[in-house]
Amino acid sequence: MLKGKTALITGSTSGIGLAIAQGLADQGANIVLNGLGDAGAIEAARSGIEGRGVKCVYDGANLMDPAAIQAMFGRIDPIDILVNNAGIQHVAAVQDFPDDKWNAIIALNLSAVFHCSKLALPNMLAKGWGRVVNIASAHGLSASPYKSAYVAAKHGVVGFTKTLGLETAEKGITCNAVCPGYVLTPIVEGQIGDQMKVHGKNRDEVIRDIMLARQPTKKFVTVEEVAATTVFLCSPGAASITGTTISVDGGWTAL
Numbered sequence: 021m022l023k024g025k026t027a028l029i030t031g032s033t034s035g036i037g038l039a040i041a042q043g044l045a046d047q048g049a050n051i052v053l054n055g056l057g058d059a060g061a062i063e064a065a066r067s068g069i070e071g072r073g074v075k076c077v078y079d080g081a082n083l084m085d086p087a088a089i090q091a092m093f094g095r096i097d098p099i100d101i102l103v104n105n106a107g108i109q110h111v112a113a114v115q116d117f118p119d120d121k122w123n124a125i126i127a128l129n130l131s132a133v134f135h136c137s138k139l140a141l142p143n144m145l146a147k148g149w150g151r152v153v154n155i156a157s158a159h160g161l162s163a164s165p166y167k168s169a170y171v172a173a174k175h176g177v178v179g180f181t182k183t184l185g186l187e188t189a190e191k192g193i194t195c196n197a198v199c200p201g202y203v204l205t206p207i208v209e210g211q212i213g214d215q216m217k218v219h220g221k222n223r224d225e226v227i228r229d230i231m232l233a234r235q236p237t238k239k240f241v242t243v244e245e246v247a248a249t250t251v252f253l254c255s256p257g258a259a260s261i262t263g264t265t266i267s268v269d270g271g272w273t274a275l
C-alpha cells in the first residue's frame with residue numbers, strides 16, 4: 021500500500037513510535053527512525069525494520085533544537101509521511117513546575133511538530149500527496165492536574181493539526197491527530213514513579229486509581245492499536261479524513 025513512500029517517525033526508538041515504524045514498514049514504506057537511546061537497541065530496531073524488506077535509516081537529531089531538525093532534513097530522503105510522535109512528560113503542580121521542564125516539553129511536544137511539518141511539506145506539496153499524523157493524546161482534548169506543560173502542548177498540537185488540515189485540504193495532503201489514552205510504554209513507566217511520589221500511593225494503586233480511573237476499558241491501550249490507527253490514516257480509505265482527531269483511549273473522552 022505504501023511502497024515507494026518514505027516515512028519519518030519522530031521518537032521511534034521505543035514505545036509507540038517504534039510500533040508505528042514497524043506498521044508502516046509492513047505496508048512497504050521506507051523508514052527514517054529518530055530518537056534517543058542505547059546504540060545497540062537502536063541498531064537492532066533498525067535492522068529489524070530492514071528485515072521487513074524496506075530501507076531503514078536512523079537519524080539521532082535532538083528535536084528540541086530547531087537547527088538540529090533542519091540539519092536532519094538535509095540528510096534524509098524527502099518525506100511523504102510524517103508521524104510527529106516524539107514526546108516527554110513531567111508531573112508537578114504549576115507553582116512547583118521547573119521552567120526548564122516547561123520549555124523542554126513545549127519545544128519537543130509542540131514546536132518540533134511545527135518545525136518537522138514545515139520542512140516535510142515542500143516535498144508533499146510538490147508531489148500532491150502527503151500524510152501528517154500527529155500523536156497527540158487524550159490530554160490534547162481534556163486535562164489532568166499536575167501536567168500543565170504536557171496538556172498545553174498537546175492541546176496546541178490538536179489546534180495545529182486543524183490548521184494544517186485546512187491549509188493542505190486541496191493539495192492531496194491530510195493532517196490528523198491520534199489521541200491515545202494510557203499506553204504502557206517507557207514514558208508511562210516514568211509517570212508511575214512520579215505519580216507515586218505526588219499521591220503517596222504504591223504502583224498498583226497508581227495504575228488502578230489514577231491512570232486507569234478515567235479509562236473505562238480498564239486496560240492499557242497497546243502500541244499496536246495506535247500503530248494500526250496511524251497506518252489507517254495513511255491508507256487510501258482515509259483520504260477524506262483531515263484536520264481532525266481520532267481517539268484511541270478506551271472510552272476516556274466519552275466520560
Ligand code: NAD
Binds near residue numbers: 033108
Ligand atoms: P517513549 O518514551 O517510549 O518514546 C518517546 C520517544 O521520543 C523515544 O523514542 C525517545 O527517544 C524520543 N525522544 C525523547 N526526547 C527526544 C528528543 N529530544 N529528540 C528526539 N526524540 C526524543 O514514549 P511513548 O509513550 O511511546 O510516547 C510517544 C508519544 O505518544 C508521545 O508524544 C506521547 O506524548 C504520546 N502519548 C503517549 C501515551 C502513553 O500512555 N504512553 C498516551 C498518549 C500519548
